[in-house]
Amino acid sequence: MIFGKAKILRSHGWQYIPDLYSVNLTEEFRGFPLLTDTEDRSDVERAAAICPTRAITTEPLTLDMGRCLFCGECAKCAPRNIRFTNEHRLAASRREDLIVKVGDTAPKFNLEAVRPEISKYFGRALQLREVSAGGDASVEMELGATGNVNFDFGRYGVGFTASPRHADGVVLTGPISANMAEALDICYNSIAEPKILVVCGSEAISGGLYADSPAVDRKFLDKYHVDLWLPGAPTHPLCFIEGITKLRSKKR
Amino acid sequence: MKLYHITNNTASSVAIADIPVVDYVELYGDLKLRMEDSRYHVAHYFATECERGLKFYIIILDDKTSEVLISSFVPDYYAEGLASLTAVHPQFHPFEREINELYGVHFDRHPWLKPLRFSHDRRNKLSTMDTYPFYTIAGDELHEVNVGPIHAGIIEPGAFRFICNGEQVLHLEIALGYQHRGVESEMLRDNNSLRRTLIAESIAGDTAVGHATAYAELVEKLADRSVESDLMLERMIAIELERIAMHIADTGALATDIGFQLYQVACEALRTVVINTTQAWCGNRFGKSLIRPLGTNHPMTEAKRELIIKNITDVRRRYEELRADILEDHTLLARFEQCGLVPKSEMERIGGVGQAARASGLRRDIRATHPSGYYATEHSHESIVKQDGDVMSRLMMRLDEVLQSADVILNTLASYKPTAKLSAPDYFAKLHAEHLSFSLVEGWRGEICHVALTDSEGNIAKYKIKDPSLHNWLGLAIAVRSEGISDFPINNKSFNLSYCGHDL
Numbered sequence: 001m002i003f004g005k006a007k008i009l010r011s012h013g014w015q016y017i018p019d020l021y022s023v024n025l026t027e028e029f030r031g032f033p034l035l036t037d038t039e040d041r042s043d044v045e046r047a048a049a050i051c052p053t054r055a056i057t058t059e060p061l062t063l064d065m066g067r068c069l070f071c072g073e074c075a076k077c078a079p080r081n082i083r084f085t086n087e088h089r090l091a092a093s094r095r096e097d098l099i100v101k102v103g104d105t106a107p108k109f110n111l112e113a114v115r116p117e118i119s120k121y122f123g124r125a126l127q128l129r130e131v132s133a134g135g136d137a138s139v140e141m142e143l144g145a146t147g148n149v150n151f152d153f154g155r156y157g158v159g160f161t162a163s164p165r166h167a168d169g170v171v172l173t174g175p176i177s178a179n180m181a182e183a184l185d186i187c188y189n190s191i192a193e194p195k196i197l198v199v200c201g202s203e204a205i206s207g208g209l210y211a212d213s214p215a216v217d218r219k220f221l222d223k224y225h226v227d228l229w230l231p232g233a234p235t236h237p238l239c240f241i242e243g244i245t246k247l248r249s250k251k252r
Numbered sequence: 253m254k255l256y257h258i259t260n261n262t263a264s265s266v267a268i269a270d271i272p273v274v275d276y277v278e279l280y281g282d283l284k285l286r287m288e289d290s291r292y293h294v295a296h297y298f299a300t301e302c303e304r305g306l307k308f309y310i311i312i313l314d315d316k317t318s319e320v321l322i323s324s325f326v327p328d329y330y331a332e333g334l335a336s337l338t339a340v341h342p343q344f345h346p347f348e349r350e351i352n353e354l355y356g357v358h359f360d361r362h363p364w365l366k367p368l369r370f371s372h373d374r375r376n377k378l379s380t381m382d383t384y385p386f387y388t389i390a391g392d393e394l395h396e397v398n399v400g401p402i403h404a405g406i407i408e409p410g411a412f413r414f415i416c417n418g419e420q421v422l423h424l425e426i427a428l429g430y431q432h433r434g435v436e437s438e439m440l441r442d443n444n445s446l447r448r449t450l451i452a453e454s455i456a457g458d459t460a461v462g463h464a465t466a467y468a469e470l471v472e473k474l475a476d477r478s479v480e481s482d483l484m485l486e487r488m489i490a491i492e493l494e495r496i497a498m499h500i501a502d503t504g505a506l507a508t509d510i511g512f513q514l515y516q517v518a519c520e521a522l523r524t525v526v527i528n529t530t531q532a533w534c535g536n537r538f539g540k541s542l543i544r545p546l547g548t549n550h551p552m553t554e555a556k557r558e559l560i561i562k563n564i565t566d567v568r569r570r571y572e573e574l575r576a577d578i579l580e581d582h583t584l585l586a587r588f589e590q591c592g593l594v595p596k597s598e599m600e601r602i603g604g605v606g607q608a609a610r611a612s613g614l615r616r617d618i619r620a621t622h623p624s625g626y627y628a629t630e631h632s633h634e635s636i637v638k639q640d641g642d643v644m645s646r647l648m649m650r651l652d653e654v655l656q657s658a659d660v661i662l663n664t665l666a667s668y669k670p671t672a673k674l675s676a677p678d679y680f681a682k683l684h685a686e687h688l689s690f691s692l693v694e695g696w697r698g699e700i701c702h703v704a705l706t707d708s709e710g711n712i713a714k715y716k717i718k719d720p721s722l723h724n725w726l727g728l729a730i731a732v733r734s735e736g737i738s739d740f741p742i743n744n745k746s747f748n749l750s751y752c753g754h755d756l
Contacts (some may be wrong), residue, residue: 004577008518011570015521026528028535028550050679052447071541073446076549076676130406134433136752137408138457138538141501144406148520162404177755179370179381180409180430183401209451212441215372215434233540234457 015149020241025086029236030070032087033063035102036080043078050077053208065090065107066098066205069233088236091243092229098205109246118227119250121194122168125157126248128198129167129191133184134216135174139201139234143171146237153241164188169196169227175203175210178217185220196247198228201235208233255282256312256321261622265473265689266322268705271309276325279310280335287341290600290614291316295692295701297347299355300714305329306355311690311703315621322688333358336365343603346722353379369755370429373437384427386413393417397737401430408751412740419736424729431755439715445471445545445679448712452702453540456719456753460536461487461494462695463719463753464543466702469624469691471545474706475681479546483674484626485664486552489560490530490542492657495696496564497526499650499657500571502748503578506647509741510587518574522567529563532556544677552670561665568658575651588644592731592743595641604727606698606720607649608747612641618694631664643739646746685710697721697750719753 017023025031038044041058048056051074055067061081063074075082087106092098093113132140146153147160161167164187176184188197199221202208210216230243255278257271286292296311304326312321327334336359337344348359349368356375359365367379381401388396394417401409409430415423435455439448452467453460465487472479504519527537534542534550542550552560578584594604596613609616618624619633627633636652638645683706690703698720705714728747732740 001577001580004573004580005514007573008514008570008577011573012518012521015517015524026532026535028532030535030541050444050446052444052450069450069540070536071446071450072535072549131402132406132408132431134431134752135408136454136457137750138460138540140406140408141458142537145520145524148524149517150521150524160406174431175433177431177433178372179432179755180401183409183430187402203454209447209454210433210438213372213434213438215432215437233454233536234538236537 016152017150020151020153020238021245023238025088025236025238027086029086029088030072030084032085032090032107033065033068033075033100034083034085035061035063035100035104037061037102038080044081047074047077047082050074053202053206053211061102063100064098064206065100065231066095066202066229067208068231069202069208088239089242090231090239091246093227093247095205095226095229098229098231111246111249114247115227117194118196119248122196123248123250126169126244127159127161127167128169128171129164129187130160130171130173131184131187133172133174133180134177134210135201135203139173139203142234142237143173143200143240146240151237151241156245158244164190165192167191167195169198171198171200172204173200175207175213175216176218176220178215181217181220188220188224196227197224198230198244199226200230200240202231202233205229205231253278255279256323259320259322260318261320261618261624261692262628263473264476265684265687267684268686268688271322271324271688274323274325276327276334279323279325280337283312283337284340286312287343293603293605293616294343294347295320295699296690296703296716296718297344298703298716299351299357300705302326306357308351309688309703311701313622313692315616318622320622320690333360335360336362338362338364342601343723345726367429369432371432371756372434381427381429384411386427387423387425389415389422394422410751414737414740416737419738421732421735421737421740424732426725426729428725428751428754431752433752433756435756436715436717440712443711445681449544455717455756456750457538458498459494459695459697459700459719459750459753461490461539461543462693462700463717465491465625466691466693466700468543468545469693470689470702470704471681471683473691474683474687474689474704475546476684477546477681480674481626481629482671483548484629485668486548486674487543488626488631489552489661489664490539491693491695492661493526493530493560494539496567496654496657497523497530498696499654500526502745503574503647503650505745505748506588506643506742509745510584512584515574515578518570522571525563525567529560532559546678546681547675549677551672551674553672554670557665557668557670561662564658564661568655568662571654575655578647578651585644587742588647589642591643591739592735592746593640593642594727594731598730599641599727602726602730603723605723606694607653607696608646608724608727609698610635611638611645611649613637613639616699618692618699622692624692631660643742643746683710683712695720697748698724717756719750721749721754724749725754
């Protein structure tokens with residue numbers, strides 16, 4: 001029996017990623033989009049028409065990462081205009097920074113918009129309460145993965161906790177189903193100040209495919225200040241890790 | 253009188269005119285007898301509005317002959333109610349509850365006519381999550397434990413109410429609906445087939461490949477177009493990769509819940525290899541964007557084929573070491589064996605599907621009984637079945653199916669020469685008018701069933717989705733009866749059911 005365990009350990013080897021901030025994902029990964037204008041608008045118009053979450057505007061050409069589900073279909077329709085890079089560091093401190101314009105070459109994270117008390121209080125340890133409100137379980141599994149043996153975000157003092165009374169903030173996933181709206185509000189208000197609110201996944205940011213669904217109630221986001229927006233369908237664990245790290249950074 | 257239109261899972265869609273409209277009393281009489289044989293089970297049963305009130309469709313699967321039986325009926329507008337099929341065969345309970353919740357149809361003698369998911373278009377808006385009529389037992393010795401809707405981990409919401417005698421669970425009731433997003437009505441918002449594919453991928457994010465395959469096959473049947481054999485093969489590889497990833501995740505989750513860190517971290521690392529392989533193939537760790545109707549945007553290349561073979565060979569070897577050790581570990585066996593029993597007879601009664609049913613000795617596996625795609629043409633699937641119906645059996649299902657799926661992938665890819673020239677997806681295919689199309693896919697949890705009805709112009713007018721969780725949640729409630737409440741987590745993980753797939 002003990003030999004069996006030794007064998008597993010030997011095969012397991014070292015799994016953790018030593019530097020979480022210098023990872024480059026596979027070329028296939030669809031992250032930050034690069035936009036280019038062309039005289040001929042027919043391709044982008046087709047791309048905007050087929051986009052299931054209306055993330056693309058054509059005049060001027062923009063792509064809203066807060067709506068985008070990164071399916072890549074627009075880049076197939078308009079390969080000269082839209083190209084997805086494998087840049088996974090997509091976090092933004094303001095909602096409007098998620099809208100990519102022609103000529104943008106990298107995601108924008110506005111440090112000025114981050115409340116200074118966040119780094120003061122949560123720079124060393126941050127415990128979060130995750131609330132899924134209509135999430136499809138993929139974002140939830142990716143958040144779970146941030147603490148696993150590969151990413152091990154816990155090494156920087158960040159983790160998820162069961163009780164909101166022990167938490168320093170809420171991570172919201174899902175488009176906020178009406179049946180979950182009240183529980184989400186109660187949970188958020190059970191957390192003592194100071195606290196942060198992180199919105200994780202494109203479905204949470206904009207409602208995604210369910211933005212117009214009568215079964216969704218998004219008033220929560222009008223009521224409270226959001227500190228961090230993390231696009232993706234689902235958000236990659238490294239995007240979450242990078243976003244939280246920037247949010248807690250003491251550098252101004 | 254002919255009661256059913258008989259078809260199968262590889263045939264194209266059915267003209268609605270070909271489905272007999274029968275008398276409910278006759279159908280009830282037939283189903284009452286027929287469903288006593290466990291070769292039959294209900295795949296879907298729903299109602300839709302028509303000019304004469306409501307029209308009901310019922311889809312029954314025959315596991316022995318691979319036949320699919322479809323019937324329909326239109327009750328009299330002024331009918332007081334319908335005799336409940338649940339009263340004789342409990343497997344009908346979620347379907348009758350749904351019809352009751354949406355349209356107010358009363359089912360006589362239904363023993364458990366409670367709201368199913370509090371959908372936004374329910375008939376009684378006064379019935380809300382807060383007024384769910386939980387079952388109660390009175391007594392000085394008893395106490396209730398309420399868990400949820402928000403749970404301790406990073407998981408989806410749902411409310412569990414236990415009635416306990418000391419540490420022992422007498423009864424567990426699971427109230428769901430918190431995840432309801434209006435999936436079925438959003439499917440009909442517009443005619444954008446790409447949008448529908450993405451909605452299918454989001455029905456249950458951990459089964460993105462399974463549900464997207466169900467949507468793709470349904471559309472292909474409605475368009476009466478078949479896809480290349482190579483595309484079927486690649487879809488099979490994709491769904492087996494998903495199965496491997498989720499079974500490994502569940503193995504790790506079970507280890508976590510008994511504090512066995514070695515297995516937990518080993519499984520976390522193994523799952524990462526599998527989902528990163530899927531990511532290297534299509535750019536998404538959950539296989540979103542991989543399955544598209546009538547084609548693909550991510551045909552396999554030779555380099556990707558080699559990467560999948562290399563990674564799956566490695567995962568298979570490491571997982572087999574883990575499996576061998578698990579089967580020898582007496583402390584683990586002491587926790588899992590004879591815990592959370594669901595006997596075969598009970599699984600049959602509730603209409604259990606997928607790996608949970610197979611763990612109880614009930615051979616429900618669409619890949620073998622109602623195959624489609626590559627399973628129906630080139631690959632013949634042999635299901636794994638366990639007998640005991642306890643947590644250990646459900647774990648053993650995973651231990652064996654991971655190795656089986658890995659072998660399927662490795663054997664298939666060994667001789668596969670990817671051309672990388674598969675057709676591109678077609679989101680504008682013309683669909684048959686006034687047809688019913690269904691698809692059955694064995695996802696990693698079990699049987700996925702999608703059904704669509706088209707109108708006179710060939711637009712999809714009704715879309716119904718069934719995730720295997722709809723059948724199996726009751727299995728979990730039965731499993732924990734008379735167990736210690738502290739064994740609930742391992743039972744829950746051994747089923748690992750979907751909240752969003754149930755709530756839609």
